[in-house]
Amino acid sequence: MILNIDGIEFSYTSVPVLRNVKFHLGRGEVLSILGNNGAGKSTLLKCINRILKPHKGTIYIEKYEVSKLSRVEIAKKIGYVSQKNENARFTVFDAVLLGRKPYIKWDITEKDIKIVNEVLKKFDLEKLALRYLNELSGGELQKVVIARALAQQPVVMLLDEPTNNLDLKNQIEVLKIIKDTVKEQNIAAIVIIHDLNLALRFSDKFLLLKDNTIFTYGGMEVMTEENIEAVYGIPVAVETCRGVPVVIPL
Numbered sequence: 001m002i003l004n005i006d007g008i009e010f011s012y013t014s015v016p017v018l019r020n021v022k023f024h025l026g027r028g029e030v031l032s033i034l035g036n037n038g039a040g041k042s043t044l045l046k047c048i049n050r051i052l053k054p055h056k057g058t059i060y061i062e063k064y065e066v067s068k069l070s071r072v073e074i075a076k077k078i079g080y081v082s083q084k085n086e087n088a089r090f091t092v093f094d095a096v097l098l099g100r101k102p103y104i105k106w107d108i109t110e111k112d113i114k115i116v117n118e119v120l121k122k123f124d125l126e127k128l129a130l131r132y133l134n135e136l137s138g139g140e141l142q143k144v145v146i147a148r149a150l151a152q153q154p155v156v157m158l159l160d161e162p163t164n165n166l167d168l169k170n171q172i173e174v175l176k177i178i179k180d181t182v183k184e185q186n187i188a189a190i191v192i193i194h195d196l197n198l199a200l201r202f203s204d205k206f207l208l209l210k211d212n213t214i215f216t217y218g219g220m221e222v223m224t225e226e227n228i229e230a231v232y233g234i235p236v237a238v239e240t241c242r243g244v245p246v247v248i249p250l
């Protein structure tokens with residue numbers, strides 16, 4: 001097991017946003033967090049990353065309790081891509097190199113440069129390496145922030161709507177890179193995604209949030225018409241098209 005979330009509770013005000021959230025994730029697994037707007041998906045990622053401190057519960061990453069790790073130690077373990085993209089005056093190369101920050105002691109090493117170049121290649125961003133972030137399209141910028149999280153060489157990636165701003169081709173490419181990296185490096189990823197069909201295609205596990213807690217969690221077997229309707233409040237059909245499962249709102 002790479003990540004173990006045990007009984008997380010969180011609220012911003014007196015109203016609970018997360019109640020008794022419990023699940024675990026193994027190496028090589030991609031988990032999609034699904035649920036309506038406001039269900040608490042982003043809050044859950046921020047609790048895992050300790051941007052927010054859960055009021056109750058424990059989070060273990062590998063054998064470490066996250067609350068006992070320093071910010072730098074957390075950054076070596078967890079790569080986080082938030083919903084909000086920044087637009088600072090960095091070049092693409094420097095923005096991805098920032099992912100190496102938790103590892104850099106005195107100076108950038110050959111290894112750091114090699115990792116950055118490999119990641120840029122993976123995302124087909126080499127030709128944009130010297131471009132400033134504010135000169136990129138929304139989709140290109142989205143790829144850069146995901147590339148930076150990968151350059152961090154984390155054991156768990158937390159990605160809040162990573163396909164935002166991406167066209168169809170790039171949505172598929174980026175999710176494929178995430179999935180392939182998780183398998184190749186034997187790490188894990190948690191992805192918040194609104195497109196159920198993309199979730200079905202690229203995830204090993206699914207966690208459906210409803211009323212501030214887990215409605216259901218598991219493999220493909222939990223993605224039934226009944227569960228999806230109960231969580232999203234609309235009837236759907238789950239069918240197979242050329243061997244690929246698809247959800248059709250009715």
Ligand SMILES: Nc1ncnc2c1ncn2[C@@H]1O[C@H](COP(=O)(O)OP(=O)(O)OP(=O)(O)O)[C@@H](O)[C@H]1O
Pocket residue numbers: 012013017035036037038039040041042043044
């Ligand atoms: N900083 C905050 N202060 C107070 N309430 C907040 C704050 N951030 C989020 N909330 C509330 O907490 C609840 C969960 O929000 P969260 O962003 O986790 O939902 P989500 O499932 O990620 O939603 P979406 O799909 O719309 O991104 C919502 O009711 C939201 O209004």
